[in-house]
Amino acid sequence: MKQIALWLVCGLLIAGTAGAQTRKSESVVTIAGESYYVHTVRPGDTFYSLGKTYETDEETIRRNNPHTDDGLKTDQVIKIPVRRNEAKPLSERKKRKLFDVHTVNQGETAYSISKRYGVGLDVLMEDNEGFDPARLSIGQRINIRKASLGTSDAEEIEEQIESYKDALNSVSDRFTHHVVERGETLYSLGKRFGVPVDTIERYNDAILRDGLRSGSIVRIPLPDTLVRREPFPVDTLAESLLAVSLGERLAVKAIDVTKPVRVALLLPMKTGERPNRPFMEFYQGVLLALEELKATGVSVKADLFDVGRSAQAMEEVLRNPELGEADLILGPVYDECYAPAAAFAARHGIPVVSPLAPVESADNNLLFQVAPDPASKTGKLGAELAPERNVIVFSGASEDAEFAAEIRPLLPPSAHRLSYAKGMGNAALENLLSGDRENVIVVLTSDETTTDAILAYVASVQNSLIARSVKNPSIRVIGSPRWARFRNIDRKLFFKLNLRYVASYHADRWNERVAGFDRRYIAEFGALPSLYAYRGYDVAKLFVGAVHLHGSQFADHLNGGALPLLQTPYRFEQKHPGGKYENVEWPLVRYGSDFTIGVE
Numbered sequence: 001m002k003q004i005a006l007w008l009v010c011g012l013l014i015a016g017t018a019g020a021q022t023r024k025s026e027s028v029v030t031i032a033g034e035s036y037y038v039h040t041v042r043p044g045d046t047f048y049s050l051g052k053t054y055e056t057d058e059e060t061i062r063r064n065n066p067h068t069d070d071g072l073k074t075d076q077v078i079k080i081p082v083r084r085n086e087a088k089p090l091s092e093r094k095k096r097k098l099f100d101v102h103t104v105n106q107g108e109t110a111y112s113i114s115k116r117y118g119v120g121l122d123v124l125m126e127d128n129e130g131f132d133p134a135r136l137s138i139g140q141r142i143n144i145r146k147a148s149l150g151t152s153d154a155e156e157i158e159e160q161i162e163s164y165k166d167a168l169n170s171v172s173d174r175f176t177h178h179v180v181e182r183g184e185t186l187y188s189l190g191k192r193f194g195v196p197v198d199t200i201e202r203y204n205d206a207i208l209r210d211g212l213r214s215g216s217i218v219r220i221p222l223p224d225t226l227v228r229r230e231p232f233p234v235d236t237l238a239e240s241l242l243a244v245s246l247g248e249r250l251a252v253k254a255i256d257v258t259k260p261v262r263v264a265l266l267l268p269m270k271t272g273e274r275p276n277r278p279f280m281e282f283y284q285g286v287l288l289a290l291e292e293l294k295a296t297g298v299s300v301k302a303d304l305f306d307v308g309r310s311a312q313a314m315e316e317v318l319r320n321p322e323l324g325e326a327d328l329i330l331g332p333v334y335d336e337c338y339a340p341a342a343a344f345a346a347r348h349g350i351p352v353v354s355p356l357a358p359v360e361s362a363d364n365n366l367l368f369q370v371a372p373d374p375a376s377k378t379g380k381l382g383a384e385l386a387p388e389r390n391v392i393v394f395s396g397a398s399e400d401a402e403f404a405a406e407i408r409p410l411l412p413p414s415a416h417r418l419s420y421a422k423g424m425g426n427a428a429l430e431n432l433l434s435g436d437r438e439n440v441i442v443v444l445t446s447d448e449t450t451t452d453a454i455l456a457y458v459a460s461v462q463n464s465l466i467a468r469s470v471k472n473p474s475i476r477v478i479g480s481p482r483w484a485r486f487r488n489i490d491r492k493l494f495f496k497l498n499l500r501y502v503a504s505y506h507a508d509r510w511n512e513r514v515a516g517f518d519r520r521y522i523a524e525f526g527a528l529p530s531l532y533a534y535r536g537y538d539v540a541k542l543f544v545g546a547v548h549l550h551g552s553q554f555a556d557h558l559n560g561g562a563l564p565l566l567q568t569p570y571r572f573e574q575k576h577p578g579g580k581y582e583n584v585e586w587p588l589v590r591y592g593s594d595f596t597i598g599v600e
Contacts, residue, residue, distance in 0.1 A: 022049040027167045028082060028125055030132035034564045035125070036064070036079035038167040041072050054080045066560050077170040081564070099127065099143040104136050109207075111179075111215025113142065114157045118150035121160040133164055134177065134217035135207070135297050158215075165217055174549065175203075175219040182214045193220045202258035205299065221258075250366050250578075252552040253349030255327050260299035261548050263290075263540075264323050266314075266331030266341075269306045278532045279333065282355070284525055285536025286330070288517065293541065298548045307332055314340045324348050328547050330355060330539060338362040351547075351555070355539045356532075359580060367580035368555075368572065370539055372504055376584040380502045382410045384478055384588075385442075390434040391415040393442045394454050400446035403480045407442060420445070420454050429461045433473045441497075442478045448486045451479070455493040462497075476500055481589070499591040506587040507534040507566045508597045514566050538565045555581060567599055 022045050027038040037054060047058035050072075062068055065078040072078075090098070102113060110133035114121050125131045127143040152160075161179055168177040176193060186208075190197040201208060204218045212218075255261075265286065267279045283304065290300050303326075307317045314337035323329070323344070329352045332341060338354065342362030345352045353368045385391055385407075393415055395404075416432045433439050441458060445451045455477065462475055481503035483489065493499075507514045517537060521529040545563040546554040558572045558581070571585040590598040 022046075022053040024053050026122075027163070028122075029079070029164065029167045029171065030125070030130060030134075031079070031168075031171075035082040035130060036171070037082060038171055039078050039080055040170075041074055041076040041078065043074050045072055047072065050080065055083045056080060063560070079171045095143070098147075099145055100149075102142045102144050104138055104140040104142065106138055107210040107213065108136065109213055109216040110134075110136060111157065111161050112213075114152065114160075115154055115215075117144050118152050119144055119148045120152040121157060121164060123148045123152075132296065133161070134168070134219070135295070137295055161215060161217070168217075173222075175221055177217055177219050180212055180214055180216050180218060184212060186212060189218070189220065195220055199258055205297075250346050250364055251349055252351055252366065252555070253327070255547060255551040257548060257551040260301045261544055262325055262327045263300060263302045263544055264326040264329045264331075265302060265304045266307045266317060266329060266337075267304065267333065268308060269304070278530070281530050281532040282536035284521070285529065285533035285538075286540040288520055288524065288533075289537045289540035290544065293545060293548070298545065300544060300548075305331075307337065309334045309336055311336055311340055313337070318344045324350075326350055328543055329353065330543065333357060335359055335361050338367070342367055351543075353539060353543055355535060363580050365555075365574065365578050365580065368543070368558075369580055369582045370535070370570070371583065372586045373582045373584050377406070377502055377586045378410065380586045380588055381407055381478075384476075384500055385410050385412060385415075385440060387412050387414070388437065389440045390432075390437045391440045391442065392429070392432050393417045394420055394444065396420045396445040396447075396450040396454065398447045398450065399444050400480050400482070403446075403482075404444045407444075407478070411442075415442075420450065420457070422453065424457070426461045426464055429458065430465065430470075433461070433465070433475075435470075435473055438474045438476065440476055440478060446480075446482075448489055451483065451486070452489045452493075455497060456490065459493055459496055481506075484589075494591040495593055495595050497591075498593060500588060502586050502588050504586065505531055505535055506568050506589050506599055507531065508589075508599065510597060511567050513564065517566060534566050534568075538568065538570075541565055542570065569599065 022042070025037045025039045028035055029038055030036075039050070039054075047061055050061055051057050061078065061080055064081060068076065068078060100117075102117070104113070110121060110124065110131075113136075114124060121133055123145055124142065125133070127145050131142070165177045165179050169175075178189065178193075186197045186200055189195075189200055189212075193200075200218065200220060203221055207213070207216050207218065265283065267283060268276050269279055269283070270276055286302075290302060293300060303322055305317050305320065305323070307313055314332060317323070318340060327350070329341070329345070329350055331353070332338070333354070333356045335357055338352075338359050338361045341352050342364055344350070345366040346364055349366070351366050351368060353370060355370050358371050358374065359367055359369045391412055391414070393411065395417070396419070418428060418432070443451060443454050445454060458475065458477065462473060465473060476498040477500070479499055479501045481501045483494075483499075483501065484503075507517075509515060509518060514534075517534070518529060521527075521533060541563050542558065542565060543554070546557055550557045555572075558570070568587050569585045570583050572581040573584050574581055587599045590600065592598065
């Protein structure tokens, strides 16, 4: 009997352990065009178990859920990005076989379309990436799975719409989402939720063009989010400059988040009479971001101003009265222009974003520097050259002076140095490699041919040692971000040798989000996007989206990760009270031997 009791106790313990395993939520919502699982934390859930279940990592979960900074708590509701399907896309022939296609007409809702075809909301979301039941646009094409036609009745679809609304509310801290019932009016909704009718209209402009439709999902702002801060009482330019010099915190102007976000772009669009190609590409990236935001219900009024490189040229542009009406200024791009821009920002309470270069000539809390702080790069590189690693430095006939100047002060005293020469024997490197410590090989060369030769030599030495079973040295190579622009180098060596480099910006074209942007850019502009286009997209998506979501308090939410970007991480900090916000995140690009590219 004792043995039987013992087995029963063991069985219960095992069952309890199994029951504590994280279960994947079936609840999915779409926010700003991105899909998220809605997960309620259960006893035993950890960041590790959640990451394993949802195929993500702790950093991503924390970034999307700032309220988990103090750890996970039972019954917390969190949102976890849905991992995009990396399977091979279906051919057009296969799509036609599996799906009918419905084009959204005026007045249609997700509820009416589901009901028309008898297809559940969950099926529509599964078959249409980024499908948002609360935000459909006229002309949008929706896949209708043929095998699911007529499998859901009206009652089941109504239950799914209600469940979707509840899931949205569980992860929203700014809105109450409501499914419109038959007979309801804007007046009755305003009275029920204590919000003015015109406010409900502004937040739901796109779906109210044909009136209030039964089954549509409207968003009602929570009363606390409608509180407005008064504009900063600065009457003269001299007073604004004095406030900045005293380190006072300047307030952002009052921003009505129910109205279109007014954006001014200050870009040098011409060099003489010729178009300035890099900044034209930046502007094109901005346009794609604004188009994407528009599809999610964000209304934007954007004005483009062509500005030169001097402070005088900047002052002339700032005399334009329309600039004083802006909620956000993107640009200028040269530091020479920032003294007058900073004074203008202080006087009007308008945040100004430097999208491409560090700002040295001005400093106040209305300035936002997207280019990462150079001091942060040192820390990222230094972490790769830790004392416990065996560091070997390769140089050649031509040296990358900028890269060498950055990395030499970070090298440990024990670092070995080798000068590469064509035909050098394997022993030169073999004698320096460690079999029980990680080997970090720094390559300082600047030209493509020599860099390729050094990488091939290192790989050959490693292969020789493994083949002779002498030792199996773990190797990672530290190089320059300029290598990504080399055209004739053997890129397989990047993966084999676990290449690392620190860049001011990185967008991995193997990443599905980036690939999707590439496809849209090529279709719109007939060329492959550059890093300028990627940065334009990111800056517009991040800042315009944050202003729309959070109004005057947007700066407090820039690091929240609410709007997914093109992979490069951003993290804004102030070095001192009243100072500018600087991006301190340099992407460390990691090539893996499993042919993956990661960013940290």
